[in-house]
Amino acid sequence: MTDLTVKLPGLKLKNPIMPASGCFGFGKEYAQLYDLSQLGAIMIKATTVETRLGNPTPRVAETASGMLNAIGLQNPGLEKVAGQELPWLEKYDVPIIANVAGTTTEDYVEVAKAISQAPNVHALEINISCPNVKLGGITFGTDPDVARELTRAVKEVSSVPVYIKLSPNVTDIVSIAKAVEEGGADGITMINTLLGMRMATKTGRPVIANITGGLSGPAIKPVALRMVYEVSQHTKLPIIGMGGVTNVDDVIDFLSAGASAVAVGTANFVNPFVCPEIIGQLPERLHELGFDSVEELVGRSHRL
Amino acid sequence: MIKQERMQVIKQQEIAKQIFELTVQGGLADEMSEPGQFVHIRVADSFEPLLRRPISVASIDLEASQFTMIYRAEGRGTGLLSEKKPGDTLDVLGPLGHGFPVEEAQKKAYLIGGGIGVPPLYELAKQLNARGIETVHILGFESKQAVFYEEKFRALGDTHIATVDGSHGTQGFVTHILNELPSDFDTYYSCGPTAMLEAVQWAYPQKKGFLSYEQRMGCGIGACFACVCRTTKSETDYIKVCSDGPVFPAGVVIS
Numbered sequence: 279m280t281d282l283t284v285k286l287p288g289l290k291l292k293n294p295i296m297p298a299s300g301c302f303g304f305g306k307e308y309a310q311l312y313d314l315s316q317l318g319a320i321m322i323k324a325t326t327v328e329t330r331l332g333n334p335t336p337r338v339a340e341t342a343s344g345m346l347n348a349i350g351l352q353n354p355g356l357e358k359v360a361g362q363e364l365p366w367l368e369k370y371d372v373p374i375i376a377n378v379a380g381t382t383t384e385d386y387v388e389v390a391k392a393i394s395q396a397p398n399v400h401a402l403e404i405n406i407s408c409p410n411v412k413l414g415g416i417t418f419g420t421d422p423d424v425a426r427e428l429t430r431a432v433k434e435v436s437s438v439p440v441y442i443k444l445s446p447n448v449t450d451i452v453s454i455a456k457a458v459e460e461g462g463a464d465g466i467t468m469i470n471t472l473l474g475m476r477m478a479t480k481t482g483r484p485v486i487a488n489i490t491g492g493l494s495g496p497a498i499k500p501v502a503l504r505m506v507y508e509v510s511q512h513t514k515l516p517i518i519g520m521g522g523v524t525n526v527d528d529v530i531d532f533l534s535a536g537a538s539a540v541a542v543g544t545a546n547f548v549n550p551f552v553c554p555e556i557i558g559q560l561p562e563r564l565h566e567l568g569f570d571s572v573e574e575l576v577g578r579s580h581r582l
Numbered sequence: 583m584i585k586q587e588r589m590q591v592i593k594q595q596e597i598a599k600q601i602f603e604l605t606v607q608g609g610l611a612d613e614m615s616e617p618g619q620f621v622h623i624r625v626a627d628s629f630e631p632l633l634r635r636p637i638s639v640a641s642i643d644l645e646a647s648q649f650t651m652i653y654r655a656e657g658r659g660t661g662l663l664s665e666k667k668p669g670d671t672l673d674v675l676g677p678l679g680h681g682f683p684v685e686e687a688q689k690k691a692y693l694i695g696g697g698i699g700v701p702p703l704y705e706l707a708k709q710l711n712a713r714g715i716e717t718v719h720i721l722g723f724e725s726k727q728a729v730f731y732e733e734k735f736r737a738l739g740d741t742h743i744a745t746v747d748g749s750h751g752t753q754g755f756v757t758h759i760l761n762e763l764p765s766d767f768d769t770y771y772s773c774g775p776t777a778m779l780e781a782v783q784w785a786y787p788q789k790k791g792f793l794s795y796e797q798r799m800g801c802g803i804g805a806c807f808a809c810v811c812r813t814t815k816s817e818t819d820y821i822k823v824c825s826d827g828p829v830f831p832a833g834v835v836i837s
Contacts, residue, residue, distance in 0.1 A: 300806075307805040307825065310584055329818045338800045338808040343629045345800070349807045352820070496629045524629070547801040548624065548632060550675065551586060 280561035281571035284318065284539050286516050287464035288401040288439035289373055291318035291539060294572050295529065295557050298520050298543035299324055299377035299403060299443075300349065304363035305370075308550060315371040316554050321467075321541060322363065324379040324405050327388050329355035334487040339476045344495030344522075345544060346474050348488035351379050356389050364396045373400035375441070383431050386418075391435035401438050404429070407445030407470035419445040419470075422457035429461030439464035441518065444509070446501055447473050455509045466509060467518040467541065469502045495544040496522045503535050510536025510577055524552065526559040530567065533575040584678060584803065585610045588671040592648060594664070599727040601698075602664045603640070605650045610674055614642045614649055617706035618681030618773070618794055618829045621651070622802035624673035625662040634675060635659040636799050636824070638773075640701035640731075641708065652701035652730065678802050679828050682706050682792050687715045687769040694756050694782050696722040696774025702794060704731055706771055707738045718742075718767065720759050722778065726750035757781045765789070776837045783832050791832035797823040812836040 282293040297308070299321040305314055314320065332352030339346045353359065359376075367374055376393045380386040390402055406419035406428060418428050425442070433440050442458040444451060446469040455466055471492025476485045484490070502521025510517055519537025523529060524545040532540045545552045560572070569575050589608035597603045610621075622634040640652040655664040666672060684706065691710055695703045700721050707717045717739040723729045726749035735741040742759045743751030752759050756778060765786065772782045773794035783791065800806035804825030813821045813834055821827065821835065 303805040303807075307801070307803045310803075311586075331818070331820060332807065332810070335808070335810060336798050337810070338798060338806070340631055340633050343632060345632055347800070347806070347808065352807050352810070354819070495632050544632070547806055548629075548634065549586070550801070550803060 280564050280569075281573070282557075282560055284572055286401075286518075286538055289319060289375070291373070293318040293557050293560065294533070294539040295553050295560070296321055296375070296518070296539065296541050297546055297553055298541035299375075299405070301543040301546045304359070305367055308546070309370075311550050312554050313370070314367070316557060317372050318539060318557075319373045319375050319400070320367070321375045321377055321403055322359070322367075323353055324351050324377040325353050325356055325359045325389055325393060326351060326379050327356050327385050329353070329358070336485060336487055337491075339485040339491065341474070341476055341493065341495075342497060344493050344497030346476055346486055346491030346493055347471070348486050348491035350488065356392055360393055360396055364393075364398060368398050374398045375401045375403050377403045377405050377443070378432070379405040383428055386428060387431050387435050390432045390440070394436040394438045399438060401441055401464070402432070402436055403441045403443050403467050404432055405443050405470075407443050407447075419454065420448050422453045425454050426457040426461035429458045429463050433462040441465040441467050443470055444468040444505075445470050446498075446505055451505050452508055452512045455513045455515070459513045459515050463515060465516045465518065466513070467520065468509065469498070469505055469521045472498055472501060494522070496524055498522045499528060503531060506532060506537050507535040507579065511580060524548070526556050526563045529556055529560065530563065530575065533572065534577070534579045536577040536580065538576050583613055584676065585613055586673070586675045589674045591666045591668050591670045591672055593668060594666055596664075597652070598730040600655050601652060601728065601730050602655055603650060603652050603730075604663070604666065605648055606672055606674065607646065607648045608674070609647065610676060611642065611647045611649045612644065614639065614644070614677045616677075616681030617684065617709055618702045619677040619679050620828065621674050621676030622678055622799075623663065623675075625659045627673075631659050631662075633800065634802060635663065636678075636802055637663075638702045639677070639705060641705045652698070654698045675802065679824055680826070682771050682794070682829050684709045684713060686790060686792065687713075690716040690718070690767040692718050692720060692767045692770040694720045694760070694770060694772040694774070694778075696756060696778040697724065697728070699772075699774030699778070699794065699796075700731065702773050703771065704734060707735060711738050718763070720744070720756045720763070722746075722756040722774070723750070755781070757785060760785055780837060792829050793832055793835070794829045795823050795827055795835055795837070799824050
């Protein structure tokens with residue numbers, strides 16, 4: 279019997295697979311298609327204090343084996359997420375990881391404090407890496423000192439473990455990871471999207487209304503793997519890895535690189551059943567590779 | 583219910599310049615009822631291109647478990663789609679979105695379409711006729727070479743064609759035809775470019791109307807927030823074309 283379970287701070291996962299924040303809304307759309315209780319966890323869409331309309335359209339553009347998005351943290355705001363979206367998810371036997379975003383430290387603290395008290399929120403994912411909003415987001419994720427202090431401030435008020443979502447748009451991701459570890463983070467999620475652009479060739483204009491967008495999809499998997507590999511060697515924090523995961527072998531690769539669990543993002547848009555499909559294939563694939571549990575596989579690249 | 587299925591390609595042909603008619607078969611077709619819904623198609627098994635392509639449904643054949651789509655092959659994705667042949671399979675997700683409410687029409691309806699917005703009006707015309715509603719079709723195209731389904735629409739009711747270059751029917755836009763027609767209908771349904779939808783709404787502020795919108799999409803099921811529009815219903819929220827629409831009552835979408 280293959281053991282798919284994963285234990286992480288605040289989280290007892292049935293399996294290591296979860297949809298990534300921003301690619302799954304608050305679960306309602308996918309609940310029409312399959313039972314959400316099959317998932318290891320759900321990372322819900324970023325929540326800010328106030329309602330956010332997000333960026334103008336076009337917000338997405340397809341690129342080679344990937345896509346750019348600049349949604350701009352559209353969300354109904356803390357009150358509605360805590361009052362409607364989270365209670366709706368309570369009927370599923372699945373832990374929720376709430377993604378927290380903001381413009382100021384106070385914003386992050388306010389959302390973290392309130393949302394961490396929801397009964398089904400078992401962990402927070404602090405979004406210091408959204409590349410698509412002018413203020414906040416990525417500005418917190420590119421300076422180690424700022425990232426450390428924000429982590430500290432959020433840790434003080436959160437009633438559940440805190441994971442920090444790292445941006446790949448930095449020179450030295452290890453220094454940011456170490457800083458959030460010093461700040462008291464319980465774990466790391468990585469990576470967010472890579473800043474990119476697409477031009478309309480005929481007009482020379484950027485396709486995305488926001489001009490730049492975050493690149494995701496299979497195109498970014500090598501970058502994500504490299505970063506997980508590096509960070510996992512330099513911190514003790516558990517990592518939830520993500521970036522271009524589309525199939526069961528991608529999951530194996532992330533675990534081998536040092537991730538303890540794996541999030542699936544853009545692939546949900548291409549194949550809405552991708553998460554349950556991967557979960558279904560995981561036991562056999564582990565068995566084929568000679569492993570009895572997911573945990574045996576974590577970080578195996580470092581032990582070879 | 584939304585299904586994902588590898589459907590069988592039954593038939594594909596070019597019926598006008600760059601316009602393809604594609605018929606597929608499978609259990610997913612049995613889930614279809616409303617005209618104006620769409621399907622989301624993966625045109626390659628690889629990740630090139632990555633995203634699905636939203637394609638509107640032109641007619642449904644429940645007895646044969648088939649439906650027919652009509653689309654313009656203009657980009658990489660629809661170009662690959664146009665190469666599918668009978669015997670090939672196609673990864674289809676659907677039916678998606680909310681279609682045209684056929685029960686809203688009382689006696690006579692105007693169906694106003696432009697270009698690649700024309701196809702969903704065909705299934706709509708069939709269903710309205712089956713309910714005893716008289717349908718009048720006002721259809722606009724670029725040129726004579728781009729015109730399709732004219733005879734099929736004529737078989738269901740009075741049909742007027744406009745072409746931008748005047749090579750077939752009335753020269754100009756559908757609004758030129760609408761100006762000449764009596765307003766003796768109770769409901770209108772429209773699908774086409776946003777500018778056309780706006781013009782149609784302005785022309786009939788007193789009539790009950792339903793408009794099908796287009797927007798660049800990601801997931802097609804409402805999760806990615808790519809295809810949003812402002813709405814008169816809320817200042818603090820958007821509507822999503824894929825899952826709240828693509829059909830909305832007139833006056834709801836701010837374009």
